[in-house]
Amino acid sequence: MITREDILNIALLAKLDVAEDELDNLTKEMSAVVAFADAVNEADIKTESFDNVNNLANVFRSDEVQPSLPNEEIIKNALDSDDGYFVVKKRA
């Protein structure tokens, strides 16, 4: 059973705000979703280990420098930037 506290705790981890008036509804919804997911725990079949989809291994890059992108490109999409830095500006 998922509780209001669970919701608040995972919202904090996920960096999402949950308003007080959403909490009951969200708890109900999430309980339904979790109950749906709970089916895996009733599974009566033999499980198998899984590591990656095509069982690939040892896919590497060699240690060779590739050009980086110009700073203008890197920060182009940031709403706040200054002197080449990404910035979280004070906006109280």
Place this chain on the structure above:
Amino acid sequence: MSEAIGTIKKLNEKLVKKEISCTELTKLYLNEIDKCNGELNAYVNITEETALETAKTVDEKLAKGMEIAPLEGIPMTLKDNISTNGIETTCCSKILKGYKPIYNATVWDHLKSQNAVMLGKTNLDEFAMGSTCETSCFGGAKNPHDTDYVAGGSSGGVSSAVGGNIAAYGLGSDTGGSIRQPASFCGIVGLKPTYGAVSRYGLIAFASSLDQIGPITKTVEDTALVYDAISEFDPKDSTSQGRRNNPTTPTLKNSIKGMKIGILKEYMTGIGDEIAASVENAKEVYKSLGAEIIETSLPAVKYALPVYYILACAEASSNLGRYDGIRYGYKTDRYDSIHEMMCKTRSEGFGAEVKRRILLGTYVLSAGYYDAYYKKAQDLRGAIMKGFNELFEKCDVIIAPTVPMTALKKGQNAGNPTENYLTDLCTVPVNIAGIPAVSVPCGVAKNGMPIGLQIIGPSFSEPTILNAAWQFETATHDSVFKVSPYGVKL
């Protein structure tokens, strides 16, 4: 045989024979987009200028008498979660509005190098999370056969555009059915390739171990053409393997006499009567083509849906952590701390379904729950994969419904998340197993909405499943193909 309209093959012929110039063709499509998109809501961003520029390049080549590649000059679209350098890529989320990638997805590099004429970027459920396209921040794409119905999701925009003849083809992405389901709803063909066949580099991740880019087209032959163009090994994607076969297109039209086609009990329960009837019909078609039908079972498939939601949400909760307002996309106005800035940005920027899935994903990975959910789901994934492998020792392919129902009415399941999840019942097992499947039209329901047949094969068996699909399409085209009233009629 009623002709399929606006196929890649046909448009290519017209260009080569100089019946129409690429610029004229492009303008024709742009014109129709102008007329129809208001109603279909397929496109969220129209890239007229680059489309016409590319068209001009193609016309110059044609004028010089140069040969053109099959996809060259063909008007197409990309789902708006595929990164395009300098062209806004939003995932139909408020949190990415205004974001212009500074690099191209590998698939777009491939198509661009063949002078594909991109008309624009198309609609999807926000971050590809949904089955109706209705979680898009731009509103949902409509079904080109009846706009009271949804186009499906999450690649609803591509399917609406291709089905509605305002793009010859498009690329979608399929995490739990997002190519096959809307293709089925819109009466067209969609392929979810083998995991690793098509590079994911530049596809904005929903669930990394399940996501795969694939074509949405009008015919199986077109799907093979596009698949061949995009299924190259990509050193930028560690999970990439390429198609591991020679091009698929030439292998179509092989006889399927003696092909062993499996039908799983699990896929035939809990589905609509009309859907069941159309699969029964497909069985007969295949028998008449000389295939052998094997009725069989794969119990592990029963758990595919919860396994899928656990794994997909877990990966999504991690993949979507990066939208914090700092480097790109939406950022909230006022805040007292970085923590508050991030929380407000994310809470204002993400829609309800996305938040719900992030929360579920966070929950199943959190301390104390990991073993009960994530670990268990991983182990079941292993079981499902093994089950399919064993099945493919007995069968060459499996046929199944693509979706247990036909297209939903707009708003039908609003506010009922788990009900919506059921539309993915028949599509998710394929993503879990990493294997390929194609959806082809196989009938029309009484309400006029199309029905899709899913053909599933083992890893890297695209030539086999596409051949089986081509045989079916050829045998049934007159009875199952439905022309939408919208768009270009060429």
Place this chain on the structure above:
Amino acid sequence: MNYELVSGFETHVELSTKTKIFCGCTTQFGGDPNTHCCPICIGLPGTLPKLNEQVVHYAIMAGLATNCEIANVAKMDRKNYCYPDLPKAYQISQFDMPLCKNGYVELSNGRKIRILRIHIEEDAGKLIHQQGNTYIDYNRGGVPLIEIVSEPDIRTVEEAKEYVEKLQLIMRYIGVSDCKMQEGSMRCDVNISVRPKGSEELGTRTEIKNMNSITFIAKAMEYEFERQVSVVESGGKVVQETLRYDEASDTTSSMRGKEDAHDYRYFREPDLVTINVLDSLIEEIRESLPELPFVKLQRYIDELGIPETDAQLLTKYRKIAEYFEDSIKGTQNPRTAANFILGQIFKRLENESAKEEFDIKTTADQLREMILLIESGKVKMNLAKSTLEKMLDTGKAFGELVSESDMAGLSDEALIELCKQAVSENPNAVADYKAGKEKALKSILGTVMKNSRGKADANMAEAKLKELLS
């Protein structure tokens, strides 16, 4: 009651690869903000990581050099937390299948500090907080790290210092990192708890984050030890928390607010595939490892007869040790080379980093050539010493600076001539000497040596002078 310190270290070491762990951007230190970046290392949506093979090799080297078992199968995991220095909101690291485990580092007192594990991961970006704004630079984001996690086996501040120095020495020696603490390429998280001496139980621990100076590690540990002892003695309980050490006040303080409730939600990184390490690769890497400093030290003492303090200096820097070993090939007494290196050459290396670089003009071959001449008796020590200075200044070989005839030294007649000349040039000194001031002879001798341009043998000249003045 007597209390005992119990401490374990998590040491982050930046690897000396040319490129970052998951993209081709340079790892060069510094640079204008956000200029060593690409779509991958700033975590743009849709980008994918690709593992740098050299990182795996370096981690295996580090593991072998610290007596670890190397895993045949490893994988990468995501460690999820949201912070502006982490552009993907997860760090790609290793959780339950690290590349190396169960090693140890042996201290000079014979105690072994067990290494629990060594794993590979990516570094975060750099944040600068200024006037309420936060400036973010991702140049360092994605630089490869190994994290070396020790068991809580450290019992004193001295052991802690030696442990860190030893790790630094090993990593530099095998060439996987420059371990420059001031540049942050080696940083330690220090876990500390206290318990009554003799007790086997572990107390509640605190963790001091991100220490990058051995001096401050020592100070912080001393402070934190005292603090915990006084908490326990006053009947309180140590709270498990993460601390920051403030250098100015020499105190520790709690780092986290409630919004930082941490639960890393580790899971396998789906964008990367399994790492299989073949035994043949492990052996190949083991073969390629240089002799480790403490093995070298013992060999210098036992086999080369170098005094321990000298052997320590010679083995502390890999380049110096290699130079030393090259310069003694074929010579009779290794101590000759050792003396030249630790004397005249060391004088020219002012600080640690100069010793680390060991950028000197004279090659080991050139030094060896000179030593062979000394050992064959062709060259006198005095001439060798003065010529070495010139060699170090110019990079020229001994033979270029000193001719055969110079080497042959002075004939008796020439020496007597020079002595006579010196006597006549120094009448006052001669008078003093004759008056009984033995020391006055030195300045006359100086003149002989100067006029002979170092060719004269000082002992012989002194004897001749005494003869002349008697």
